[in-house]
Amino acid sequence: MASKIVKMAGAKPIDQFEITIGQAILDLENSVPELKKDLRPLTITGAKEVELGAGKQAIVIFVPVPQQKAFNKIQQRLTRELEKKFSDRHVVFVSQRRILKKPSRRENPKQPRPRTRTLTAVHDAILEDLVYPTEIVGKRTRVKVDGSKTIKCFLDTKDQTSLEYKLSTFSAVYRKLTGKDVVFEFPANAELF
Numbered sequence: 001m002a003s004k005i006v007k008m009a010g011a012k013p014i015d016q017f018e019i020t021i022g023q024a025i026l027d028l029e030n031s032v033p034e035l036k037k038d039l040r041p042l043t044i045t046g047a048k049e050v051e052l053g054a055g056k057q058a059i060v061i062f063v064p065v066p067q068q069k070a071f072n073k074i075q076q077r078l079t080r081e082l083e084k085k086f087s088d089r090h091v092v093f094v095s096q097r098r099i100l101k102k103p104s105r106r107e108n109p110k111q112p113r114p115r116t117r118t119l120t121a122v123h124d125a126i127l128e129d130l131v132y133p134t135e136i137v138g139k140r141t142r143v144k145v146d147g148s149k150t151i152k153c154f155l156d157t158k159d160q161t162s163l164e165y166k167l168s169t170f171s172a173v174y175r176k177l178t179g180k181d182v183v184f185e186f187p188a189n190a191e192l193f
Contacts, residue, residue, distance in 0.1 A: 004022040004023075004025050004026050004042075004043055004044060005018055005019075005022045005043065005044055005045070005046070006043040006044075006045060006064070007045060007046070008045060008096065011045070011046070017047060017048075017049060018044075018046055018047045021044065021047040021059065021061060022044065022047075024082060024085050024086070025039065025044065025078075025082075027085075028078070028081050028082070028085075032081065034077070035074060035077060035078065035081070038070065038073060038074045039074070039078075041067075041070070042063070042067050042070055042071060043063075043064065043067065044061055044062060044063055044064075045062045045063065045064055045096040046061075046062040046096065047059060047060065047061050047062065048060045048062070049089075050172060050173050050176045051172075052090075052168065052169060052172045053172070056088070056089075057088075057089050058089055058090045058091070058092060058169045058172065058173055059082070059086060059089050059090070059091045059092070060092055060093075060094055060173055060176075060177070061091065061092070061093050061094070062093075062094055062095070062096040063093055063094070063095055063096065064095070064096060065095045065096065065097060068095045068129070071093055072132060072133070075093055075132060075133065076133055078093075079091050079092075079093070090166055090169040092129075092130055092169070092170070092173055093129065093132070094126055094129045094130065094173075094177070095125065095126075095129055097116075097117075097122045097125060097126070098117060098122075099117060099118070099119050099122050100113050100114075100117040100118075123178050123180065126174065126177055126178060127151075127153065127174060127182070130170050130173060130174060131153075131155055131163070131170060131184070133159070134155050134156045134158075134159035134163055135155070135156045136153055136154065136155060136156075137154050137155065137156050137187065138153075138154035138187065139151060139152065139153050139154070140152040140154075148181070149180070149181070150181045150182070150183060151180060151181065151182040151183070152182075152183050152185060153182055153183065153184050153185070154185055154186070154187045155184055155185070155186055156186075157186050157187065160186045164186075167184040167185075170182075170184050171183065171184060
């Protein structure tokens with residue numbers, strides 16, 4: 001249970017919910033032979049429960065960035081098994097990324113801030129992580145008269161049947177993690193993208 005959870009330096013201590021998620025992943029590793037080999041070296045950095053409204057909840061599992069590709073290989077199967085275990089909740093995996101602040105005039109950093117540590121890059125990467133295994137084929141930012149922004153995100157239509165029921169979950173989780181509103185859609189005519 002705690003062996004599957006590796007916290008970053010300075011992070012909050014492991015709570016009870018994270019222990020239950022770690023234990024569930026450990027149980028899957030021991031009980032499902034196809035996942036055993038792939039799950040053994042993998043760890044998580046945390047887990048969070050997100051309220052979706054109407055009494056529904058989603059589980060967001062944070063994974064280390066270097067292990068993201070390994071998680072992606074087994075993500076569909078792992079998500080299915082975890083959703084069976086935690087019935088009535090959707091499970092999504094997101095990489096634990098760090099945002100570095102913009103260097104000010106007063107501080108003189110030894111090296112420039114990497115593009116992957118900027119706020120925009122991290123938010124875009126979170127969006128990609130949320131909708132995996134499908135791909136984002138287009139994005140539009142809609143600015144209303146009152147100044148509020150909404151991101152319209154178009155997903156690949158080949159995954160429409162398998163992801164249609166999770167679109168509201170993706171929106172709620174993205175809003176909770178980044179504070180930005182996003183609407184997921186499947187384009188009517190995909191050849192435009």
